[in-house]
Amino acid sequence: MGQDHPQHDHAGHDHSGHGHSGHDHAHHGHGHGAGHAHQHGPRPEERGFALAVSLNLGFVLLEAAAGLFAGSMALLADAGHNLSDVLGLVLAWIAARLTRRLPSQRRTYGFHRGTILAALANAMLLLVAVGAIALESVQRLLQPEPLATGFMLWVAAAGILVNAGTALLFARGREADLNRRGAYLHMVADAGVSAGVVLGALVIRATGWFWVDPLLGLAIAGVILWGSWGLLRESVDLAMDAVPAGIDPEAVGAFLRTQPGVREVHDLHIWALSTTETALTAHLVRPGLAVDDAFLAGLGAALKARFGIGHATLQVETGDPAHPCILAPAETL
8 A cells, every 4th residue: 555654553644646635644643652662672571482482491301301211202292392382482572572673664564564474483383293293193002102100290290380380471461462372372271281191191100001191192282283273374364464353344444434524435454563563544535624633633543442453544535526546446436
């Protein structure tokens, strides 16, 4: 869209590319603080990433070593799962850092889209982990091997504490950020998986059924697949500029049409700038009314408050049939 600008969380309108002399551009400060707060020192969520990566990487090394020593497929599968989570956390952390970089002439929105790419890469890593874990588990299920259940039991118990503690780091703010929600859900699932490994170790010690261990590996693969599918689907949608989940485009369009003097709304687009920021462009037809900065400022603030859309670019048109908008629906030209 020719009317988009690199400023964050501004509401305005633009006439570039449409030849409407009555248009001008206004930047409104209702969202300015939210758009630039990331430029002033490390954010709390970045410190959470650092601690989470450190804890989980250390635990992955411990769990992998214990899995090899004990001969436990469940421990090795869980270690692989946790390693994919560590890689996902690193990607999300890098993406969060990139969002602090200022826009440039080439990247007019900055690097905010990196958070979406990180979520997509995280989901794909999880699917790769599912395949590897499932393959090894099936092989072990066909040929069960003895294992040291003591190591399996205590390492899995430690995993419950590590994963539950890490989940708490991402509990706050998870509803507004796909990356944080993905990290939170992964860690909660990991804690549940570790609890299942503890239970499996107890069953094996009591019964000697070594096939329980690879069966747990398959169950872990199923948990990963179930948990990562929604993340993959949502991150693909955001990467394809779909309307973010939780925003009803019809409701947004209806809201814009109820604004004073607005006769028509067309060329409405809503998409994600990042996993936490949403942008909108739209053409508003207001016959016989001059450009009104107060109207645009109020409408920008209302879009942010009602729909969480912080970066709105609005083009106001008079609907002059002698100079129709080339992006208007054919029936209105």
